[in-house]
Amino acid sequence: MEAGLSSPVPHLDGRTVVVTGGGSGIGKGIAAALLEKGANVVVLEIEPANIKSASEELGGGDRIAWHEGSVSVAADVEAAFALAAERFGQVHHLVNNAGTASLSLVEDTTEEDWDLIVDTLLKGTFLCTRAFARQAADDGESRSIVNISSLNAIAATDGLGHYCAAKAGVMQFTQTCAGELGRRGIRVNAIGPGTVNTPLGAGFTVGQIGQEFLDRTLVEKRHQNPSDIADVALFLMSPAAQRITGHFVPVDGGQHVRGLHSYWDVALEQGLVERPS
DSSP states (O other), X not given: OOSSTTOOOOOOTTOEEEEETTTSHHHHHHHHHHHHTTOEEEEEESOHHHHHHHHHHHOOGGGEEEEEOOTTOHHHHHHHHHHHHHHHSSOOEEEEOOOOOOOBOGGGOOHHHHHHHHIIIIIHHHHHHHHHHHHOOOSSOOEEEXXXXXXXXXXXXXXXXXXXXXXXXHHHHHHHHHHHHHTTTEEEEEEEEOXXXXXXXXXXXXXXXXXXXXXXXXXXXXXXXXHHHHHHHHHHHSGGGTTOOSOEEEESTTHHHXXXXXXXXXXXXHTSOOOOO
């Protein structure tokens, strides 16, 4: 599996990282890259099927531990950090990656859909950050948090009101935490992926939608792979990024430069969504 193997980031031997949503997509790519660089990894993942398939694919032996649970449930988050402490001691880095998405116009969005998106993306980031900060020892060791936000944090689009609001919240929360936790030596940054070849992003990399994103890409006309995001995440955790905190880093081949578009009409035309009758 391609996962940051060409990254110039130095080894992270002995460092312990909690990765949320690490059973698929970007999270799995980051977990794989961390294992390649010698880190210990604890994955908080909600889907048992993802845990089974990813654990078989990633391997990792005794350097990886899995906890089934939701980032939006405080008890599950606390249990994941307890597992990390039991297996590896102090946690040095946190990757808030767990996410989900759906397309619906605001007038059609149910309260349940809103709560699912916002609780997973924004509340989950808060709960995991709080748990990380509470267990972080004031021992002078370098620690960091990497939040996986989205280009939709800075570019709104029809049909993603809940997703855009939550990802923008993650971006602003990143800056607040950079200020609060910086006094303890904890750096906090966010990554804004463009279109990525993952199960969650599959609908945006095909057909007319996919082509429109490629048309907005400035270098190497392709969609991102999980390894592209993993490379930047590992850099932000590494000693090479010791002076970087409070930043939002698009990883999109330049898609943000030309601006995202509203792809609701195209998605409707492609049959990717339908409105309630």
